[in-house]
Amino acid sequence: MGKRSVYGRARGFFSRMLAESNFRRNPRRRRFGDPLTRSLLMEPLEQRHLLNGAARDLSLNGSGEFTAAIGTSDVGEYAAVQAGAYAPPVQWLGAVDFLALPSVDLSGGESWYGLETAHGAILTLEALAADVAIGLYDADFNELKLSEAAGAGQRIDWPAMAGLTFYFRLSGTATVVDVRIANLVQHDGAAVVVYGTAGDDAFAFDASAAVRQVTINGAVYGFNGALATAFSFDGAAGDDTVRLRGSQGNNTYTAWPGSAEMTGDGVSLTVRADRIYVRGGGGVDTATIWDSLGDDLFEFFPVWARVTGTGFFHHLQGFTTMIGKAELGVDGTDEVRFRGSPQNDWLKSTTITTRMLTLGAWRHANGFDTISAYGRGGVDKAVLEDTPGDDTLRISPAQTAAKASLLLATPEYTVTGYDFSQVDATRVRRVGRDGTDIGGNDKATLEGSPLDDTLIGDPAEVRICRTGVVDVPGYSWQPGDYLHKITGFPEVLTYSTGDGHDRAVFRDFAGPADTAQHDDTFTASGIVGELTGPGYRLWARYFDEVRAEAGLGRDVASLSGTAGVDQFNGTAAEVCLSGLNAKGAFANYANGFDEIHAFGAAGQDKADLANAVVDRATYGPPPGVPPEELPQILWLEQFEKIDAQDGPIPATDRLFAYWGAPTIASVSDSPDPVVRGNVLTLTANGVSDDHGVASVSFYRDVNGNNVGDPGELLGTDTSAAGGWVWSGAATWAPGTSTYLAQATDDGYPASVLTSPWVSTTGTVLGPNQPPAIASLSDSPDPVVQGNVLTLTANGVSDDHGVASVSFYRDANGNNIGDPGELLGTDTSAAGGWVWSGAATW
Structure with a gap:
């Protein structure tokens, strides 16, 4: 306590004493229990001070006794008072905003403390024990308030102005008690201001009930939500922590490094602190968090998020929508991480924002330099868009700790993803005023799985999936299933793992409705198959099958064999060159190409041509017609054995064949x-x-x-x-x-x-001739009358054919079978030409 306060208190004391004449004539001793006496015993001093024109002399000896000599200049009188009683010391705490007094010793019965308020705010005294009483006194030791039970302890709340002096007494049956003193909460109308201290503060605010609850360094306050609507906290110095809970209505929360504000449902709050934890109250709550000037890390989880940076920390939970805000390329290198749920999550990244929908809640990130997203089970899908610059994209169904399943690298930022079963990446078409493409030189790389994969690509779109996966509603996804799609990228390279049976289909047209005419080239070897044309390149490595289909335009295919034995099969519809590479068998197909070049390379290579036209005299193109004018031509080189429909062709270094001529089945x-x-x-x-x-x-x-x-x-x-x-x-x-x-x-x-x-x-x-019978035989011979007799015509022949053989019994011996002599006629020759019947004659 300053000396000014001491003499202020003494001034009142001496004024009252001067009014008592017998006090001037008969100085008396006063005990410490008297308030007036106590006011003189606050601290040792020896000072002469002028009060109301009078000289006052105060002295206090080391025994706790004081002597007061009072004199006035106009009467020349002095009165002396000497107190001989011992006064227990009052511990002066100085200016207090918040103070914790642990383990206060009350074994002597009571303890006295004095303080000066630091703020115009509620003065709160708390004894954290039920068997302790607190008394609050003003600067003149007038009793202001006695404590009341609060929870498991005793508490006093008293409105105070800044700079006032108060005393309080602790008494009771407890021998040791923890005491908390707070002068940090100011309530003025609808506004509640909470001050921080120079130390580490802990502030909490809960708007989830009708009574808004404020907690500062353990001291709890409740405010009627209908009356108190605007709250604020400034942590000042120290390492401060804030915990907030929104109302049950819709809340809007905005945070910056070291500060935040929340509004909604009739309440507003602003805070400043190093660490801020906030939780939505259950409504449709939205949170926006801004980055700092340094490097920041934003992490979004299914139900919560956290943001860390130099000197600050934010933690959010229970918000329907959370938005992270950074500025791309400035104010440090900022990173955001999205983490999915066990359910089906959805991620979309554009040049403006990246957002994830998980468990029905949105998480947004704008302007970040590094973006990472993690699926966590379910059928998770990532949708990506490129930038106007030169971008590279890599997608793989397999991943390791050091290798993501997707990576989009742009000149300004990167997007990395893990465990996404579906990836849909689009190159946004951007054109200049002259209509030319200004979307950048983008390149995409796809990787297959260890299972059976199917790759389908055309100039507009490329898809790769586990064989059998279909992109239709109701499809039942199985472990290991994936489907990745790339749209609009001018260059797409695809790598097979060499495991499973992988199949690639390239087309130079984007569906049946594509009527664009352009010249395309398909080049394939035992390792790589590649289809190129104006503005696109499709490339596949180590696929078991690569099939290229050509549409309109003059399209050329070049197929090359290996050092081993290769097989070429050619028809008017399709040609194929197959063999073995380092991973196993391969086959490259070209369908609908106008010009085909097949190279056998080394080995004993064989070619089979079906319905191809070959000039066996020259093995070259037909005279008088340029080859490029023929509908479908083939140049076959370095094949040791060639078979055509009309027979083998002797070995030749180079052979020309063509299709497109009519065919007869x-x-x-x-x-x-x-x-x-x-x-x-x-x-x-x-x-x-x-x-x-x-x-x-x-x-x-x-x-x-x-x-x-x-x-x-x-x-x-x-x-x-x-x-x-x-x-x-x-x-x-x-x-x-x-x-x-x-x-x-x-x-x-x-x-x-x-x-x-x-x-x-x-x-x-020749002209029709009658049939002939070489001989006739009967069996048995002789035959018993009435038994079965069989007649057989032997060596029956005719130049056209035999319709029947008739058998007769020449009864009149004229060697002609007369009508009455007919035994029977055989029209089937089943078992030979025969008649069988009973010999009844």
Whole structure:
């Protein structure tokens, strides 16, 4: 206590004493129990002070006794008072905002303390024991209030101005008690202000009930929510901690490094502290947290979040929406981490924000340099968008602690993800004023799983999944299932693990409705398959199968073999080169390409060509027509064995073949056999062509070279009325004949695009001759009358065929079977030409 306070108290004391004349004449002793005496015994001093124009002399000896000499200048009188009673010392605490007095000793019966209030705020005295009483006194030792029971202890709350002096006495049966003194809570109308101290403070605020509860350093206060609506706390110095709970209505919470504010449901709160913990009250609550000037870490969990940075910490729980705010590229390197739930979570990242939906609650992060997201079970999906710059994307269904399942690296920020079963990444189309693409040179890398994978890609979209996974509602996801999709990226590279059976399908068109014409190139080896075209590149490594499908435009495929034995199969619909690589068997397919180059490389390589046209004289392109004008051509190089539909082809270093000519499935003749001179009909069955068929010509192969020579032409059908047929008299010699048919394309000269020769054989018979029987036999011979007799015609023959054999008994001996002599007729020849019956004659 300052001396000013001492003399202020003494002034009142001496004024009263001067008013008592007998006090001036007869100084008396006063005991410490008298309030006036106590006011003089606060502290040792020896001071002369002028009060109201009078000189006052006070002295206190070391025994606790004091002497007061009072004199006035106008009367010249002094009065002396001497107190000889011993006064127990009052412990002066000085200016107090908050103070804890642990283990106060009350074994002597009572303890006195004095203090000066630090704030214009409630003065709270708490004894943390029920058997202790507290008395509060003003500066003149007038009793102000006695304590009341509060929980397990005693408490006094008293409104006070800043700088006032108060005394309090502790008494009771307890020998030791913990005491708490607080002068930190100010209540003025609707506003409640809570002060911090220079030390470490703990502040809590709970708005979940009608009575708003404030706790500061253990001291608890309740305020009627209808009357007190605005609360604030400033932790000042020290390492301060704040814990907040919102109301049951909708709350909006905003936090900055070292401060926060919350509004909603008729209450507002502002706080300043190093560590702030907040919990929503159960409504649709939204929290926004801003970063600092340094490096910050934001972590979002399914039901809570935390933010750490230099000198501050935020912890949030129970908010429907939580938003982290940073500024990209400035104010340090800021990182955000999203952690999912065991249920199905959804993550989306754009240039503006990254957000995760988990357990029905949204977590947002804006402007962060590093973004990480973790799935935690369920079928979690990540949706990503690129930036205007050059971005790289990597997606893998397999991961390790050091390798994420997805990584999007942009010039400004990175997005990393773990345990996402589905990833959907899109390159946003950005165009300049002239319509050109200004979206950056983006590149994506996909990786397969150890299971069976399927890759499907075109210039617009690439998908990879575990084989069998379908992107339809109701699909039952199984462990190990995944589906990753990339849209709009100009370059996509895909790596197989070499395990399982992995299949890739590349198309140069984005669905049946894509009518764009552009020239594309498919290049495949035993390791890599690649399809490229204007603005895109699709690449696959170590896939067991790579199939490329071409649409419009002039498309070229180049297939290369290995040092081992490779097999090439070519048809008009598709070509395939297969073999073995370091991981196992591979097969590369090209479907619908206009020009195909196949290289056998080393090894004993074999090629099988179906329905391909080969000039066996030159093994080169047809004369007079540029190869690029043919619908589908093949260059075959370094194959040791080549088989075509019309027979083997001798080994040659380089062979040219082509498709696109008409085809005939088969040719048939009717009737067969045909009698010389009668009408024979030849029919070409299954005639087809990609452009159209001009005609089908029919030949009789006289010289047996399986080629229709000019002198062997029977006729040509140019109308296909009733099918592709020829009908005419079979005028050539009886015997077996070979008939040929060949179709001609309607878009090229007849010497260029004609179908391979198709043949059939038929028989021509001479004029009709009667049948012959070499002999007739009977059995048994002799036969007993009435028993069964069997007659057999042996060596029955005819140039056309035998319809029946009739058997007679020549009763009149004229060697002719007369009508009455007929025994029976065999029309089936089942078991030979025979008759069996009873010998009744």
